[in-house]
Amino acid sequence: MSFSVGIVGLPNVGKSTTFNALLKRKQAAASNFPFCTIDPNVGVVNVPDERLKQLAQVSRSKKIVPTAIEFIDIAGLVADAHKGEGLGNKFLSHIREVDAIVEVVRAFQNPEIIHVAGKISPADDIATVNLELIMADLQTVAKRLSKVTSDAKSVDPKSSDGAGKALLAEKQVLEKIKQALEREQAARELQLSEEETALVKSLSLLTAKPLLYVLNIDDKIKDNPAILRDRLPGNTTSIMINAQLESEIAELPEEEQENYKKELGVTETGLDKLIKASYQLLNLITFLTSGEPETRAWTVRQGALAPEAAGVIHTDFIKGFVRAEVINWQNFVAAGGWSKAKEKGLVRTEGKEYKVKDGDVCYFLINK
Ligand SMILES: Nc1nc2c(ncn2[C@@H]2O[C@H](COP(=O)(O)OP(=O)(O)OP(=O)(O)O)[C@@H](O)[C@H]2O)c(=O)[nH]1
Ligand SMILES: [Mg+2]
Structure with a gap:
């Protein structure tokens, strides 16, 4: 991604x-x-x-990505x-x-x-x-x-046909956006709902x-x-x-x-x-991985849950996600790396519902 x-x-x-x-x-x-x-x-x-440099130093990483x-x-x-x-x-x-x-x-x-x-x-x-x-x-x-x-001309507004309904809904959003644009207003200023945004997403x-x-x-x-x-x-x-x-x-x-x-x-x-x-x-955040082979920064959208973050590393990790070991990067550096941070009890175990934060150092446990 x-x-x-x-x-x-x-x-x-x-x-x-x-x-x-x-x-x-x-x-x-x-x-x-x-x-x-x-x-x-x-x-x-x-x-x-x-x-990255600070993390790589404590982990003695061979490279920084x-x-x-x-x-x-x-x-x-x-x-x-x-x-x-x-x-x-x-x-x-x-x-x-x-x-x-x-x-x-x-x-x-x-x-x-x-x-x-x-x-x-x-x-x-x-x-x-x-x-x-x-x-x-x-x-x-x-x-x-x-x-x-x-x-939409052939759609009966009373019918419960899903595709027909979607068409009518799309028409409505398009008209709303068209009016805004005609007023020289950008579409971003409209604050569309999630559903409305989805309907016009393909127009980019x-x-x-x-x-x-x-x-x-x-x-x-x-x-x-x-x-x-x-x-x-x-x-x-x-x-x-x-x-x-x-x-x-x-x-x-x-x-x-x-x-x-x-x-x-x-x-x-x-x-x-x-x-x-x-x-x-x-609206992106960075989480980090750090070990001897490499210290690396990864990007996810704000609000991403742990399995999605794991999926950035490898798509298979989404399905195989078991849990994540997480520590804030400053604590990681202060503790002196993974094993010392664990000894001090600073590493948390987080599950599927965990919302990843900017600056989290993560280790994902995956069921392969
Ligand atoms: N003095 C000054 N000149 C600049 C600055 N930025 C760009 N230029 C000059 O302006 C000219 C145009 O810069 P480009 O970067 O090619 O401009 P562009 O927006 O890509 O232009 P197009 O591709 O033609 O649309 C070049 O001769 C640059 O050296 C600046 O900050 N100060
Ligand atoms: Mg140019």
Whole structure:
């Protein structure tokens, strides 16, 4: 199971620069040329986790395996992309399947870098992209609604036929979403019920996905510009990074990167922040396994029960799950590893109903 994040934004705002920095290498072409990216770039990025090193030390692990998320860098959107402007919006289909969206917004000045709208205005850019995502969803919803409406004509509302009922229910949700989109409201703002969400899940609506704004700033901006703070649409979060600087830091050898962070007095780079924020956006938690062969981070959705977590390691573990031995990572490190933690009675035994917590070190007992 891997989680993925799609990067959207206007052309030339620093999407590929951010993506490259994330991958720590120049995989995607990034240049001062709007629509530089045409085909999507896909990359898997390790999630930084300071806990791993400490766990590996007490377990004398031979290797450390961080968990990862996938990023997809796509072409830039422009106003009226849904009418075919720029490259159109067909490439949005490349990110239909992602779990969350990161929108890069240009807040850096530099007159040499062309802005497709001719002026630097983060709030306007946000509105433009927002509208294009809404229009893309509106096209999707309208198409499905017309099919569902025609199929529903033959359904007798009084009959107890399950498939017919589902069709009518779907029609209702689609109409609700369509009205919201027409009001220029994102589907995520509707707060649909679980049943409603399930009915439209297969449409993979872009505006229903969690959204994180990445404000690409330069060193002249110190504080979150008020215009952005006040104008971000509902149910969204934002972080600031300097993509250019981040991509330069990312190219330095590991040791120099550490020195650089020390000089700046920071414990994490903007990229670390971006990866972590994306991870949080996805509502994911990390549990850990630690032993001599390896210390490893694993990802599950928040609220996952122990068998589901075991299933991330191996799908067969779901069926064979017997129980889990669990200890919080700090206690694990303080105790000095599995056997000492057990001697001190710090390891708990948990069953099938246990909700895994972020930072749990787990050992699953499996009936094979
Ligand atoms: N000064 C400055 N320049 C930047 C920054 N981020 C990106 N750039 C420059 O802006 C230009 C466009 O960057 P890209 O990363 O290719 O932009 P993009 O959003 O992927 O663009 P398209 O693929 O065309 O949609 C490049 O010349 C970058 O070097 C930044 O933070 N500061
Ligand atoms: Mg690009």
